[in-house]
Amino acid sequence: MRALVLALIFPWLALTASPLAAQVTPATEMQAELPDVPLPAELDRVLRDYERAWNAGDAAGLAALFAEDGVILQSNQPPVRGRAAIEAAYAGQGQGGSLRLRAFAFAVSGTVGYVIGGYGFGGGRRDAGKFTLALQRAADGRWMIFSDMDNTNAAPQARKPMDAPTHTIGSMRGT
Helix, strand or coil: CHHHHHHHHHHHHHHHHCCCCCCCCCCHHHCCCCCCCCCHHHHHHHHHHHHHHHHCHHHHHHHCEEEEEEECCCCCCCEEEEEHHHHHCCCCCCCCEEEEEEEEEEEECCCCCEEEEEEEECCCCCCCEEEEEEECCCCCCCCCCCCEEEECCCCCCCCCCCCCCCCCCCCCCCC
């Protein structure tokens, strides 16, 4: 009996683990974009202020949205910590762009919260990438960004082993 069970299980495992059984589908076909969720006004303000500062190319304005020891984590870039370093990292980005941010999840508890969403540029509806904002409430009650992590939806570009590292398009740079 045990031999019969093993004889039935092994072919089934081999079939289900085969490449035929594991069809790979591009991410854009696997799931449609997540729907927007409305944010409370105090969290929505963070996104709208971010858009305004980004689109104006206002690196100081962007940095002012962050906690003093805030962090940005952009695709293919080292982490950046602190308002002065964040301002320097954002210098020259945006400027006349048409960044749009939308939320598809959020939560708050006491003095911490988060917003998870998508970003895009221009009038199109499709997201160019996604982000996670970790938030903390300042002493004055205003929500500040502690961490901004974003990455593009574009497929990674294959490089030859001898290629020098390059900056990528995306990561909310608008270029």
